[in-house]
Amino acid sequence: MSLYGYGNILEIDLSTGKLVKRDISPQFARDYIGGMGFSCKILYDEVGPDVDPLGPQNILIFANGPLTGTASPCSGRTEVTTKSPLTGNVGTGNTGGLWGARLKWAGFDLVIVRNQAEEPVYLWIDDDVVEIRDASHLWGKDTVSASDMLIHELDPSLPSKISVLTIGPAGENLVRYACPVNDYHHVAGRCGAGAVMGAMKLKAIAVRGTGTVPIARPEESRQVAREARERLLAADRASKMPGAPPEGRVLSLERGALPGKNHQTGILPQWLETRGRDIAQRYVVGKEHTCYACPISCFNLVEVKEGKYAGVKAIRGTAPGLVFQFGAKCAIDNLPAIWKCKQICHQFGLDYASAAGSIAFAMELFQRGLITESDTDGLELNWGNEDAIIEMLHKIAFRDGFGDVLAEGSQRAAQRIGRGAERYVMATKGMEMMQSNDPRSGSRFWVFGELTNPRGGDNVKTTHGFADRYNPNWWVDEFDMFEDVKKAVYDMPPEEVTHTWEGKPLMCRWFEDMYSAVNALGMCFFPVGFRLALGPTYLARLFSACTGWDTTPQDIVRFGEKVFNLLKAYTARQGLTREDDVWPDRFYEEPLPEGPGKGAVLSRDTIDRLLDEYYELRGWDKRRGVPTREKLIELGLNDIADDLQRLGKLDA
Amino acid sequence: MPVQKMLVVDVNKCTGCRMCEMACSLFHEGVCSPSLSRIRVYERHAGVEEITIPVVCMHCTDPPCVAVCPMGGMKEDEDTGTGVCADVCIGCRLCFMACPVGAISFAPPPNVKPLKCDLCGGDPQCVKFCQTQALVYVPVMQAHRLRAKKLLDHYVSRRGETPEDEGAAAYEVKV
Numbered sequence: 001m002s003l004y005g006y007g008n009i010l011e012i013d014l015s016t017g018k019l020v021k022r023d024i025s026p027q028f029a030r031d032y033i034g035g036m037g038f039s040c041k042i043l044y045d046e047v048g049p050d051v052d053p054l055g056p057q058n059i060l061i062f063a064n065g066p067l068t069g070t071a072s073p074c075s076g077r078t079e080v081t082t083k084s085p086l087t088g089n090v091g092t093g094n095t096g097g098l099w100g101a102r103l104k105w106a107g108f109d110l111v112i113v114r115n116q117a118e119e120p121v122y123l124w125i126d127d128d129v130v131e132i133r134d135a136s137h138l139w140g141k142d143t144v145s146a147s148d149m150l151i152h153e154l155d156p157s158l159p160s161k162i163s164v165l166t167i168g169p170a171g172e173n174l175v176r177y178a179c180p181v182n183d184y185h186h187v188a189g190r191c192g193a194g195a196v197m198g199a200m201k202l203k204a205i206a207v208r209g210t211g212t213v214p215i216a217r218p219e220e221s222r223q224v225a226r227e228a229r230e231r232l233l234a235a236d237r238a239s240k241m242p243g244a245p246p247e248g249r250v251l252s253l254e255r256g257a258l259p260g261k262n263h264q265t266g267i268l269p270q271w272l273e274t275r276g277r278d279i280a281q282r283y284v285v286g287k288e289h290t291c292y293a294c295p296i297s298c299f300n301l302v303e304v305k306e307g308k309y310a311g312v313k314a315i316r317g318t319a320p321g322l323v324f325q326f327g328a329k330c331a332i333d334n335l336p337a338i339w340k341c342k343q344i345c346h347q348f349g350l351d352y353a354s355a356a357g358s359i360a361f362a363m364e365l366f367q368r369g370l371i372t373e374s375d376t377d378g379l380e381l382n383w384g385n386e387d388a389i390i391e392m393l394h395k396i397a398f399r400d401g402f403g404d405v406l407a408e409g410s411q412r413a414a415q416r417i418g419r420g421a422e423r424y425v426m427a428t429k430g431m432e433m434m435q436s437n438d439p440r441s442g443s444r445f446w447v448f449g450e451l452t453n454p455r456g457g458d459n460v461k462t463t464h465g466f467a468d469r470y471n472p473n474w475w476v477d478e479f480d481m482f483e484d485v486k487k488a489v490y491d492m493p494p495e496e497v498t499h500t501w502e503g504k505p506l507m508c509r510w511f512e513d514m515y516s517a518v519n520a521l522g523m524c525f526f527p528v529g530f531r532l533a534l535g536p537t538y539l540a541r542l543f544s545a546c547t548g549w550d551t552t553p554q555d556i557v558r559f560g561e562k563v564f565n566l567l568k569a570y571t572a573r574q575g576l577t578r579e580d581d582v583w584p585d586r587f588y589e590e591p592l593p594e595g596p597g598k599g600a601v602l603s604r605d606t607i608d609r610l611l612d613e614y615y616e617l618r619g620w621d622k623r624r625g626v627p628t629r630e631k632l633i634e635l636g637l638n639d640i641a642d643d644l645q646r647l648g649k650l651d652a
Numbered sequence: 653m654p655v656q657k658m659l660v661v662d663v664n665k666c667t668g669c670r671m672c673e674m675a676c677s678l679f680h681e682g683v684c685s686p687s688l689s690r691i692r693v694y695e696r697h698a699g700v701e702e703i704t705i706p707v708v709c710m711h712c713t714d715p716p717c718v719a720v721c722p723m724g725g726m727k728e729d730e731d732t733g734t735g736v737c738a739d740v741c742i743g744c745r746l747c748f749m750a751c752p753v754g755a756i757s758f759a760p761p762p763n764v765k766p767l768k769c770d771l772c773g774g775d776p777q778c779v780k781f782c783q784t785q786a787l788v789y790v791p792v793m794q795a796h797r798l799r800a801k802k803l804l805d806h807y808v809s810r811r812g813e814t815p816e817d818e819g820a821a822a823y824e825v826k827v
Contacts, residue, residue, distance in 0.1 A: 105685065105687075147697070159696060161686075184700055212683040212688065218683065226780065289667050292669065293669055295784075313701065
């Protein structure tokens, strides 16, 4: 490696078997930083708007950041980018575990896979020795079996230091929201990268890395890493003290904003009593395991010891996200069944939010009589029918019968079904909504970011955090955020922040830039958006000490803005405009029927005004909802500005 | 001077974050590299379950690594009591073979340097980076209390239960 912090590039052509290793040019690193910055630039340059995501012209990019695999806290993240088979738009997700760090120690920050193999293969990266190997004995295996087999075959003398990233049957069968799973339970989700791997016949990538990441200023790096870590731990403690806001399942219920039954209702009976955190705690059996370099362990292992699901183990058992999917959207009323669904999704390599969303969509059609048992292969898709849902997951993974329809995602499934089914597709920009908050009554900051997320489907690249949830133990004075932003966003009683639209466009822009910066750097956004502990000041110090490039907090925000605009540019070229920054009609036309959010409905005028404010803050063209030429040039994205101009995607 | 403190590893608390490896290599070698760390974290998977085990110098009272070094290069440190390697290594690897826990490793060729924990001269970096306190550096006379605490907590937490519920289970220690 010639640059401090950075690894090199590995390019694979699966049709010829050719492997090329290249140095990262200092200019490229300076311009695009890493992670999502690298991957979105490469995708933009190589994969145009007419490329079929499952065809040979799509590419698959794995991108670390300069901080991946270093002493920075929470620095175990890797971006996985491709053109999404689900949305036909940029598909970019982020994964943790150890895989990315080991890739870095093997010497690589970028892996670019092109074309398709004729027979199943896997990639074996053993430090600087890279091979494409036959994977026919692995094809058909679920992600756990494939990982076990591969680790055993590559390094039979345990303990090994190999990380495996693999698809399961869902990816092999080109389910449009299939995803790769690394280190057994980490996932780059949402966009269907698993299906792209399936189309490429790339079963897995196994990595062993024993090399070094040279650091420009080691002593300073260690010092800053320690300070950042201690700050994060202090914020983490503050999140558990009395007065801290309750967990997501409680908050969402309080607002009457559960995504109940495909977003038909905001409350569900016995929600906390059967699906709350207290219930989940009873099943915890294992200590929490973390991604590389993370001191705060966001998940833990649960096990169901008796009853119908005895033996089911699930990682991240106490996390709420999954419960909103199978437990609210599909209305399954018990945690063991919900964990069983998660286990199936992990083993098959299925994005559980899109799987649950597609099934919930079908369940609403079933409820309304638009489809019947004759369509669903005899399965009674009634709310909460866990047996039917579990069987449906199997059918989706193997494209069996009605599973073949739902494997296309709810938007395409609706087109196939007809009969007015489109009305019940709960998706944004073609991707199933992963909301744990109904937009009509949910937390304003949280929901607004779903509209603005360029890749659609959720707020994960935008407002997936707790910056609006008042915690008296750790509040605005502690946040690593510019003073003018703090003043503009938090100038109201703290309890009101979560309830009002006031200031949310600016807050959204801030966290979009922060999250883009963090993704580019190879770090996790949890310390930034959930614990509010790290922001531009710490990121600047970590980056400077690692690379030796003196960077200010303002620089961090600027390149975060650049990376976000890069992400947006792809969607603009794909033809998405302001009209796509929208929720399904239901949320503007149907008031919530019951609960604390009863009567709540979105006003198109209000949302339009918020979007106007947001586009203005971003310096974007309000009419089209895309970056202006001036903004792109200001950010140094000149060739992209020219390209978009040429294609008529920008206003003159 | 008798050894005052000892490094204690509680495997059950290890979350596999690998910060100890990073802190060690950064402090000693100035780079981030698990292969240059004197402490190694090993993993085993069983389905979704994972066990991670840190292996590090247990700084034996009469260190075998010191006893076997033919160059006399491995010496018992006065303050910490641990074997500390001087710059006369010939790469015979006797220290590596003598270590009962497998805590000595080697830097990749062309180096012949053994990677041997020296407790950072008395202020171990790995301990500072271990959030879960799977690694602690505690006074020798107090270390046993860490282990006893588990049993004490167990008994205290079971006090509220009725006699029928106790039975033999009351004497099991959940790890």
